[in-house]
Amino acid sequence: MGSTKIKYNRSLVWFRRDLRVDDNLAIKRAIESSSQIYFLFVFDRQILDRLSDKSDRRVHFIWHSVRELKELIKKQGGFLNVEYGFATEIVGLIAKKFSVNAVFYGEDYDPFSVRRDKIVRDKLEKLAIDVVSVKDHVLKEKSEVMTAKGLPYTVFTPYKNAWLKKPPCIPRRITLDEHRQKLYDPRVNSDMPSLKDMGFSEDPSCLDGYFPGESGAKKTILNFKDTISSYNLNRNYPALNQTSRISVHLRFGTISVRTLYRLAIKIKSPGSEAWLNELIWRDFYFNIVYHFPHVTKNAFKKQYDNLIFPNCSVLFKAWCQGRTGFPIVDAGMRQLNETGYMHNRLRMITASFLVKDLHVDWRWGERYFAEKLIDYDLSANNGGWQWAASTGCDSQPYFRIFNPVLQSKRFDKDGVYIKKFVPELKHVASKYIHAPWLMSSEDQGYSDCKIGYDYPSPVVNHDEARRKALSMYKSAKI
C-alpha cells in the first residue's frame, strides 16, 4: 500500500479535461496527501466567449458530463463546485475562499492551457497555496521518451519502438467510496450554471448519437470491445462503423487513457495492436507540440513556410459545405457539419483534398476542424493536418497526393457511406458513385441526379490540381 504522508489539511481538485472520478490521478494524488478534498470545475469564459456557435456540441457534452460528475461526487458525500467565469481568476478566488493548502490538476500541454496554468500558478503561489500538476492525460509525457542523444523523436516509428520498450506507469486505481471520510461538502449553494445562463441554447439534438459522462464512455467501450480484434482490418471503411468512437471521451477525460491502454494489451491481436498504435500516435503528437511549439503556427519543416497558397475563398467555402462535387469529400464534410464527427479515413481524404487539390492553406482546414469537431484536440488535429499537408514531422512526402476517386473506390466501394451523407446521390449506380460527373445525361436522368443542378459539378480537375500542387511544393523546397 502506498503510505504517502498527509501533507495538506485541505486540497482542491480542479477538473479540466478529466471529467471523471474513475482512475483520475489528480484525485488520487490529492487524496493521498490531504485530509480533506473538494472539487472545482470552471466553465472558462476565455474559451466559451470565443465560440460563435451557441449550440456548440462540445459545450453540451461537457455540461452533461459535469452534471453527471457532480452527481457521482455528491453520492459519496463530496461537493463539486461549478463556476462560470475566467479560470485565471476563479481558481485563486475559490482556493482562497475555502482556505485550501493545495490545488491539484491534470497536466495540460497545449499552449493556451500552459499560459492559463502559468497565470493560475503564479496567483496561487502568492497566496502560499501549493500547485500540484499531475500526469493524467497521456500515457507518456514531456521527456519520458527521448532518443539516445536526449533529443525528442520526430519520426513516429522509432518513437513507438522506444515507447514500447518500457510499459507506461499505471498506478493502482482508488475509488472515492473508500475515501468518503475525506470528501468535504461546504453546503454552499450547490447549483451549477445552466447552458442558458452561459448564453448557450439548450439543444438536446446536438448530442444525438453521443453519450456524455463516465457512463457514456463505459457504454462506448462496451460497444467497441467486440470489434477491437478486427480493428486493423475494418477501421478504414467508414460505412462499417468499426472504429472505437472513444475520441470525444478521451478528449474530455470521461475515460482514462490508462483504461484504454489496459484494454489494448489485455488480449493480443492485430486489431488491438493497431488500436494501441493509435494511443501511441496520440502521445507522439502531444510530445511534438510540447517540444516544438512552433507547429501550432507554422510548418514543422521550415522550408514549407515558403509555400504560397492561393486560398481561393470560393473553393474553401465549397469544401466547408461539402459541395465540391467529389462525393467522398462531400460526404466527409457533411458528416462533420451534421454530427460534429468525421471518420478518420475521411479526415485524411478531406485534408489532402483541401490542401493538394484546392490549394488552400492547411491552417484554414485546421481551424475549420477545430470549430466543428466534438473531439477536437489541438495536438492531434495539428499533427493530422501537417501530416496531410506534408509540412509536418514524419508527414507523407509532398508528392503523395490522394486521388479522391481512387480513395473512394477503395474505402467506400458501394458508396454506402457516401449515400448516407449525400442523399442527392441516393439513386446513383455504384459504377458512377465515385465520379458522378462521368454519367451521361441519360444516366443522370435514371439516377434522378442532374450534375450541376442536383449535385455540384467537380470544382476542380484532379489531374490538373495535382500537377499544380507538385509545382507549388517543388518551388517551396528551394
Added chain:
DNA sequence: TGAAATGTTGGGGCG
C-alpha cells in the same frame, strides 16, 4: 497511412 508515368513481359491476333 499513394498515384502516375514509365518499363518489361508474354500471350494472342494477324499477315
Added chain:
DNA sequence: ACGCCCCAACATTTC
C-alpha cells in the same frame, strides 16, 4: 513457322 503489333498484367521509377 515467324515477325510484328497490340495490350493486359505486372514491376519499377518518379513525383
